[in-house]
Amino acid sequence: MVCRIVVLISGSGSNLQALIDKLDRQYGEIVAVLSNRPDAYGLERARRAGINTLVLDHKDYADRESFERAMIARLDEVAPDLLILAGFMRILTTEFVSHFQGRLLNIHPSLLPKYKGLHTHKRALEAGDSEHGATVHFVTEELDGGPLVVQARVPVIPGDTPESLAERVQHQEHVLYPLTMNLFASGRLRLIDGRACLDNKPLGASGIEPERID
């Protein structure tokens, strides 16, 4: 059975593009792209790829809870096996996260547990870090805190700005996220008893080791 994937975005959607381009169609299909912003450029990318788009503008709802209830209802109609947060800029409540438990992935632009939250590239530069990166993880109630799946490291180069560092990190995100999506879609990656597992074996603290991916 093909894995039904929905990607949630708020902006440019460069990760969405990488997911579209590198999806292994033997295992998965992106059945919809949902945006909370009607003007997100990622919606255009989805339309160009012939993917169904859903827009739920959070500003149309009185509070976070009613916005999320509407999202859950729309998403349940699509019956996703996997939800991929790709630059979706709304904090999700426990209700949403537990509804999609084990089916929810996020990418965060830092080497978690370092730099949860926003402005990660600037914070890594200000701290004088020699390396930075991106992390894919399952989403749990803790913001940017769920079980880690895979990380990519990049060097910080003298003279880097938050923008140049972000570009280097994003390049890696576009490798990591499709890889993770395809592992999940093929059934090899799962959340079991709260732990990220590859081929039924729990992953270590640093996530997937490259030699385990064939």
Ligand code: GRF
């Ligand atoms: C990425 O840097 C991702 O790590 C973060 O949001 C950004 C989304 O960029 N969660 P894009 O919309 O995929 O270009």
